[in-house]
Amino acid sequence: MRFPLPSTRGCANEPAPPPFLLLFLVFLGVAAAPVVAPNSPATAFNTLLNAPPPRVYLRDTAGAWRAPFIYP
Amino acid sequence: MEQTYEEDRQTPVPLRWFAGGHIVQSTEPGGAPLLLFGADAFGRDVFSRTLYGGRWSLDIAVLAALGALCLGVFVGSMAGYRGGLWDDVLMRTSDMVMVLPTMYVVMVLRAALPLVLSSTQMFVLLVSLFSVVGAPIVARAVLAVVRSERALEYAAAAESLGASPLRILIRHLLPAATGIVLIELMTLLPGFVVAEATLSYVGFGFPDTVPTWGTMLHEASSVRVLADFPWLFAPAIAIFLVVLGVNASIRTSHAGLGAGLDAGAPRRRGAGQRPE
Numbered sequence: 001m002r003f004p005l006p007s008t009r010g011c012a013n014e015p016a017p018p019p020f021l022l023l024f025l026v027f028l029g030v031a032a033a034p035v036v037a038p039n040s041p042a043t044a045f046n047t048l049l050n051a052p053p054p055r056v057y058l059r060d061t062a063g064a065w066r067a068p069f070i071y072p
Numbered sequence: 073m074e075q076t077y078e079e080d081r082q083t084p085v086p087l088r089w090f091a092g093g094h095i096v097q098s099t100e101p102g103g104a105p106l107l108l109f110g111a112d113a114f115g116r117d118v119f120s121r122t123l124y125g126g127r128w129s130l131d132i133a134v135l136a137a138l139g140a141l142c143l144g145v146f147v148g149s150m151a152g153y154r155g156g157l158w159d160d161v162l163m164r165t166s167d168m169v170m171v172l173p174t175m176y177v178v179m180v181l182r183a184a185l186p187l188v189l190s191s192t193q194m195f196v197l198l199v200s201l202f203s204v205v206g207a208p209i210v211a212r213a214v215l216a217v218v219r220s221e222r223a224l225e226y227a228a229a230a231e232s233l234g235a236s237p238l239r240i241l242i243r244h245l246l247p248a249a250t251g252i253v254l255i256e257l258m259t260l261l262p263g264f265v266v267a268e269a270t271l272s273y274v275g276f277g278f279p280d281t282v283p284t285w286g287t288m289l290h291e292a293s294s295v296r297v298l299a300d301f302p303w304l305f306a307p308a309i310a311i312f313l314v315v316l317g318v319n320a321s322i323r324t325s326h327a328g329l330g331a332g333l334d335a336g337a338p339r340r341r342g343a344g345q346r347p348e
Contacts, residue, residue: 019320026313030126037120038097038106041283045105045115050301051077053110061081069086071079072104 110303112291121283122306128191128235128284130314132198133264139203144210145253149241151211152218163215166208174205175270182276190284198268198277198324206260213256215251258322269311285311 029036045051054070085098085107098106109119151162169177178201189197221227222245230240267283271277273293280287285307292304323347 002118019317019324022313023317023321026126026310026317030123032132033120033123033127036095037094037117037123038094038108039117039120041116041124043116044107045107045111045117048077048105048107048111048115049075050113051075051111051115051162052301053108053109053278053303054106056087057081057084060084066084069084070098070104070106071081072083072085 080336082136088325090172099278109306110301112288112301112304118288118303118306121288122285122310125283125288125307128278128282129194129265129268129286132195132268133261134145136199136202136206136264137260139199140206141210141253141257143203143207143335144256145214145246145249147207148211148214148249149218153222153237153241153245155219165213169205170208170212176268177269178202178271179274179276182271188279189205191278193280194282198271202264202267209225209260210256213252214246214249217252218245221245221248224275255322259317262318265311265314269307271337309346 055068056068058065058068060066060069085104088097089095091097096106098104105117107117107119109122112118112121126182147162147166148273151159182197182228185197206243208239218241227244230244235243260298268277269286269289272284273290277286280291288304288307292298292301292307297304
């Protein structure tokens with residue numbers, strides 16, 4: 001006869017559920033904004049009004065693998 | 073005037089990691105910037121503004137929720153413990169705040185004050201307003217718990233042994249409301265995030281120069297933006313993630329807190345223990 005395993009909910013070893021992880025990541029990103037954000041929020045790039053997000057590439061036009069880069 | 077952008081495939085710009093005090097950048101200051109979420113109408117980095125804006129929005133939400141918690145616990149515990157006239161005055165006042173449409177109350181209160189306020193003044197004002205508006209929700213929950221717990225034997229025993237009302241409240245009655253108070257806290261949090269965004273969106277919140285999620289959405293308030301510059305809605309996605317995360321956490325917390333309270337109930341109520 002097989003018995004169901006006891007629930008591990010609330011145990012210390014239980015992994016953090018995704019909602020808490022999501023919240024943690026958002027709060028961490030916001031708290032560490034000066035480090036995570038690549039630019040100052042007040043800096044205006046006058047030549048890039050309404051510029052779309054750049055694509056981050058790993059392969060150049062010749063097809064060679066490189067460290068992550070963007071095209072301006 | 074509409075600009076079109078094309079990639080210059082001749083000059084790849086490598087990303088620089090952990091340089092200049094940032095995790096990632098593209099070039100030296102003045103070169104081609106890394107605009108992960110694009111730029112707004114003034115050429116400002118949307119990704120950076122979303123992160124910095126979250127500081128204002130989340131700070132307001134967390135502090136206002138804590139303020140509402142303190143005020144609500146005070147009102148609810150006083151009304152529940154004292155009863156009688158205290159209960160009537162405090163809870164009818166709370167009811168009066170609760171029956172009014174919250175968002176309109178906040179907007180009217182905000183409109184009654186000077187339109188131009190500094191960022192700090194606006195921060196304090198919004199935290200205060202949200203705390204007052206959110207407190208009755210907490211107060212009602214605390215009142216119910218304190219009133220029902222006070223009728224139990226362990227509270228009467230503590231009282232008969234000479235424990236002061238403050239000690240009875242803090243040591244015996246309020247711990248029973250911990251679970252429901254935490255749930256209320258997590259319920260208020262996303263509401264205040266959305267409330268700040270709504271107020272700033274309609275122009276009653278922070279000025280446009282201050283990056284908050286609400287002011288950023290205010291700048292994106294046209295149909296054309298939705299079609300042509302959808303990256304300006306990054307703050308809306310951030311709000312969505314926070315609200316979704318908190319609400320999903322409430323579901324998880326419900327089960328955990330419920331199990332914890334059930335397990336703690338006999339001990340909390342003094343079974344097998346001498347009341348202090």
